[in-house]
Each structure stands twice: as C-alpha cells, then as structure tokens.
Amino acid sequence: MLCSWRAQPDDAGRLSMFDQKLRPVLRPNALYYLRVLALSTVMLWMPMCLFFGAVFRRGEYIYRTDIEIVDLDQGPVGRQISQSALLLAAAAPDQQAQPRWRIRNDLTTLAATREWVRHHGWAALVINSGASDRLAAAVSGNSNTAYNPNDAATLIFNTGRHPIIELSYIQPALTTIARKAQMEFSEGFTRQLQGSGQISVIPAQNIVTLATQPVTFRIVDAAPLSFAIAPIVYLFSFLVGQLCVIGTLIAWKMASFSFFLKAKHTHVWLGAVTVVLVWSTYIGMLSALAISAFRGPSYSRFALPYTVGRFFSLWFTTAMVLSAGGMWLMSWFMVLTPELLALASLSLILPNVASTLTAVETAPRFFRWFYALPFYNGSMLYRYILSGGFPRIGLNVGVVLGELCAWVVILWLTTLVRQYTVIRGTSDVPGWYRGNIFFASPVPYYKDEKIEPEPEAEPFEEGTISITDSADDTTSLNEGNLGV
Numbered sequence: 183m184l185c186s187w188r189a190q191p192d193d194a195g196r197l198s199m200f201d202q203k204l205r206p207v208l209r210p211n212a213l214y215y216l217r218v219l220a221l222s223t224v225m226l227w228m229p230m231c232l233f234f235g236a237v238f239r240r241g242e243y244i245y246r247t248d249i250e251i252v253d254l255d256q257g258p259v260g261r262q263i264s265q266s267a268l269l270l271a272a273a274a275p276d277q278q279a280q281p282r283w284r285i286r287n288d289l290t291t292l293a294a295t296r297e298w299v300r301h302h303g304w305a306a307l308v309i310n311s312g313a314s315d316r317l318a319a320a321v322s323g324n325s326n327t328a329y330n331p332n333d334a335a336t337l338i339f340n341t342g343r344h345p346i347i348e349l350s351y352i353q354p355a356l357t358t359i360a361r362k363a364q365m366e367f368s369e370g371f372t373r374q375l376q377g378s379g380q381i382s383v384i385p386a387q388n389i390v391t392l393a394t395q396p397v398t399f400r401i402v403d404a405a406p407l408s409f410a411i412a413p414i415v416y417l418f419s420f421l422v423g424q425l426c427v428i429g430t431l432i433a434w435k436m437a438s439f440s441f442f443l444k445a446k447h448t449h450v451w452l453g454a455v456t457v458v459l460v461w462s463t464y465i466g467m468l469s470a471l472a473i474s475a476f477r478g479p480s481y482s483r484f485a486l487p488y489t490v491g492r493f494f495s496l497w498f499t500t501a502m503v504l505s506a507g508g509m510w511l512m513s514w515f516m517v518l519t520p521e522l523l524a525l526a527s528l529s530l531i532l533p534n535v536a537s538t539l540t541a542v543e544t545a546p547r548f549f550r551w552f553y554a555l556p557f558y559n560g561s562m563l564y565r566y567i568l569s570g571g572f573p574r575i576g577l578n579v580g581v582v583l584g585e586l587c588a589w590v591v592i593l594w595l596t597t598l599v600r601q602y603t604v605i606r607g608t609s610d611v612p613g614w615y616r617g618n619i620f621f622a623s624p625v626p627y628y629k630d631e632k633i634e635p636e637p638e639a640e641p642f643e644e645g646t647i648s649i650t651d652s653a654d655d656t657t658s659l660n661e662g663n664l665g666v
Contacts, residue, residue: 210619218521225525229532236536236552240544244351247281247543250299250306252289257314259334259367259397266363267307281305281355292336299338300404300571304348305356307399308336317396320388321375329388335360335399342405342571344541345413351544357401364397371396405571409484415473416564417538419496420503420557421531423465427508428527430461435515439611442604443625451597454516455590458508459501466501470494485568495567502582503560507534509589516596520612534558556582 199208251267253260264285271283281304289295292308299306313334320329337356341348372393411418434457441450470493486492507530514526534557542552552558559578566573603609607630608616610623 214619221521222524225522225528229528232549233532233536236533236545236549237540239546240347240540241351242278243544243546244281244347244355245278247304247347247352247541249281249283249352249356250289250295250303251283251285252295252306252308253285253287254290254292254295254311255309255313259314259317260309262367262370263307263309263335263363263397266366267359270359270362279351281352283359296338296402296404299340300342301573304340304343304352306338307356307360308338310334310336313397317392320392329391331391331395331398332400334397335364337399337401339401339403340405340571341403341412342407342565342569344565345407346539347541347544349408349413360399364395364399367397368395405565405569407485407565407569407571411476412485412568415568416561417535417557419469419473419500419564420507420538420560421535423462423469423500423504424507424531424534426465427458427461427504428511430457431508431512431515432523434512435613436611439604442601447598447601450601451594454512454593454597455509458512459505462504462508463497463501465504466497466499469500470497486570492567496564499560499563499567502579502586503556506556506582506586506589509586509593513589513593513596515613516593516600517613519614519618537561554581554585556585 198204249271251264253264268283268285271280274280286306289298292310295306295308310333316329316333337360339348339353339356341353375392434454438450438453441453445453473496474488474493510530511526515523518526533552534555536549537552537555537558538561542549542558545552559581562572562574563578565571566575600609603615604623604625605628607623607625607627610621612620614621616623616627
C-alpha cells in the first residue's frame with residue numbers, strides 16, 4: 183500500500199491533475215510556458231545567428247589580410263623570387279580564400295621588417311640582403327665557407343596577432359607560395375648550371391646544395407603565441423569567468439529585496455557595483471593563476487616568458503573585462519523578469535565569444551561592431567601580454583574602461599527603477615511584475631485601499647461604584663449573582 187501511486191497517505195484530500203477544478207489554474211500556466219518556449223527559441227536563435235554568421239564563412243574573407251614581399255637583396259635572386267611569388271599568388275584558384283600579396287620597398291633591414299610585422303602586419307616573405315652575392319660566390323668558388331641556402335630568404339609570421347587566423351590561413355598560404363617559388367627558382371638555376379657548364383667548377387662542399395636546393399628559407403615568429411591552448415586561452419578565461427559572475431549576480435538580485443526596501447538608493451547601487459568589481463577581480467586572479475599553472479614560468483619559444491609583470495597584467499585584464507560584462511548583466515538583471523535573464527546572458531556571451539574566435543577583418547562588415555566588445559579588446563590585450571604582437575594597449579584599455587564606466591551609470595538608473603517598483607509593490611523578490619501569474623510581493627500594492635484602524639476604546643476611569651438598591655438584594659456579593 184505504501185508503494186502504490188494510487189493511494190499515498192500524504193495525498194489524502196488532494197486533487198488529481200485531471201480534476202476539472204484545476205483547469206482554471208493549469209490552463210494559464212500551460213499558455214504561459216508555451217509563450218516562454220517561443221521566447222526561449224527566439225532568444226537562442228538570435229545570438230546563435232550572430233555567432234555562426236561571424237565564424238561560419240570567415241575563410242571567404244581572408245583576402246582582406248595581407249602578406250608583404252620585402253626584397254632586401256635587390257639582385258637576381260630577389261627579383262625572381264618576388265615575381266614568382268606574385269604570379270603564383272595571382273594564379274591561386276580561390277582568390278577570396280587567399281591573402282593579398284604586396285611588395286613593400288620602405289623596409290630596409292630584416293630587423294625593421296620583423297618589427298613592422300609584429301606591430302602592424304600578418305606575415306612577410308623577405309629575400310635577405312646579399313642573397314644574390316652569396317649564391318654567386320658559392321658558384322664561382324670565391325667563398326671559403328660552405329654555402330647555406332637558408333640565408334637566402336626568411337618567412338616572418340605574427341601568431342600573436344590572432345593564432346587561429348594565422349595558423350589556419352596565413353601560414354599555410356605563405357609557406358605554400360614560398361615553397362613553390364623556391365622550387366621554380368631551384369629548377370631554373372639547376373638547368374642554368376647544367377647548360378653553362380659551371381657545375382664542374384663548383385667547390386665540392388657546395389655542389390650538392392647548389393644542385394638540389396640553392397635557395398631555402400628560415401621561419402621566424404615575430405610574436406610567438408603557438409603553444410597548445412594559445413587559440414583559446416583568452417576565450418576560456420573570459421567565458422568561464424563570466425559564467426561564474428552570472429551566478430553571483432542572480433543570487434545577489436534574489437537576496438537584495440530587503441535592501442531595496444530599507445537602504446538608500448545610492449548605497450544599494452554602490453553595493454551592486456562592489457559585488458561586480460570584487461567578484462570579477464577574484465575570478466581574474468584565478469584565471470592568471472590557472473595560466474601560470476598550465477605553462478609554468480616559461481613558455482620557451484612558443485610565447486614570451488611568464489613573469490610577475492605579465493601575471494598582474496593578465497589579472498588586471500581579466501578583471502576589467504569581467505567587470506564590464508558584469509555591469510552589463512547587473513544593469514539588465516535589475517529590470518528583467520526571470521525568464522528574460524537568459525536573453526541578457528546570451529546576448530552578452532555569444533557575440534563576445536565569436537569576436538575572439540575570428541579576426542574582425544575576416545568577418546562580414548556587419549560585424550565591425552565587434553571592435554567595441556569587451557572580449558575582443560581583452561583578447562587583444564591577452565595576445566599582446568603573452569606574445570608582444572599587434573600592440574593596441576591604449577585603444578583596448580580605453581574601450582573596455584569606457585564601457586565599464588558607461589554601464590556603472592546605467593546601473594545607477596536600473597537600480598533606481600528596481601527600488602521604485604519594489605517599494606510600490608509592483609515587483610517581487612525574483613523580479614516578476616504585477617499582473618504575472620507568478621507575482622507574489624510581500625509589499626502591499628500602493629493603489630490598494632488602506633484599511634483604517636479601529637478607534638481605540640476610551641480608557642476606563644477608576645472609582646467607586648454606588649449600587650442604590652443593594653438593600654433589596656437577596657444574595658450577597660460573596661454568594662452568588664445579584665438579583666438571582
């Protein structure tokens with residue numbers, strides 16, 4: 183009997199879900215949840231469209247990136263490799279999926295080219311100075327040292343600008359064109375040696391190299407950021423931290439109802455700001471510690487060494503980004519009902535995540551507003567701190583701090599609205615507004631009629647009671663009721 187679902191002792195006197203008496207309650211609830219389902223579909227669909235729209239076809243916009251050709255040699259080797267690289271790039275089957283190739287004549291040294299790529303560029307093919315002279319000396323036998331074909335050219339990358347785009351598109355395109363240009367030059371040079379008969383006078387130490395690969399290249403990363411989790415380290419730092427902040431803000435909203443009833447508005451506002459800043463700072467410290475625990479004090483050649491200064495820089499960056507997002511969320515949480523909290527969260531999280539997974543240059547022009555997102559600017563700061571690549575410190579910090587200050591002001595307004603609705607009895611603890619089926623505020627509605635208190639009875643005056651007919655009473659006061 184105890185295991186029977188038909189007759190549980192605790193269910194005595196309760197109604198069945200199919201009882202007609204519950205229909206007035208079940209029907210509005212069912213309609214409400216259908217509306218929530220439709221709203222949730224729209225809430226999920228819109229941010230997901232933004233996310234996939236930004237990253238789905240980014241390969242078709244790689245033509246907006248540039249690879250520089252820098253001829254420091256100014257000789258036959260430099261001219262032939264430069265022209266060969268341009269022709270091969272122009273003959274690529276899908277031009278939109280290939281970077282643009284440009285010849286630059288304003289860079290005069292390899293060090294200057296490397297610094298320019300680190301600050302401004304994506305990659306560069308550099309024909310090193312003196313490549314033609316070294317090759318001619320090796321053929322004629324005038325050089326006393328062995329010929330090194332790696333000194334002919336240098337491929338400079340900048341993974342610190344954006345590891346995903348650099349490793350997925352820029353590096354494959356540059357290495358492919360460079361190898362094809364190298365093969366064309368080697369084949370032509372070998373035929374030239376065989377036809378001219380110079381191969382017989384080449385020193386023995388150089389003959390194999392000159393006959394097979396007279397020209398090759400070195401690979402240099404101007405801003406290395408290619409360790410295992412480099413493409414997602416900043417994304418997960420911001421995403422996990424922001425999700426932790428969301429839970430804390432929801433809990434604060436539920437627990438702050440009495441504050442809005444009793445505390446001053448300025449103090450409530452400062453309390454909300456303090457919660458966001460303190461919790462974001464704490465999560466930022468954990469993020470910086472997690473990166474240190476993963477890689478240790480040194481990144482070797484895959485990134486810059488992890489120093490104390492970089493630890494605090496990452497801590498400040500994460501705290502700043504999470505604070506800006508937290509102020510956005512707290513401002514919306516103050517005025518939104520519970521079923522709309524997900525909309526505020528998704529509208530913050532998904533576009534910000536998309537901005538870190540793709541470079542804005544490789545996204546449709548509609549997504550230029552990604553430049554203003556906290557995650558985007560924070561990820562640029564992360565990449566600069568860890569690699570030194572593409573420094574835009576003032577711009578990135580200014581954008582995030584500007585957004586943080588703006589949302590602090592907006593939070594002042596939304597806390598004012600929240601306090602106004604709470605005091606007037608139009609908003610309850612979770613944030614439902616009057617008229618919703620779940621609304622249950624402990625504060626009386628300000629328009630309800632106030633019940634006038636009953637007038638107090640007049641105070642009883644102490645004194646002596648005189649009974650004029652006491653002589654006719656048959657019963658004394660000590661023995662029974664008077665007159666009975």
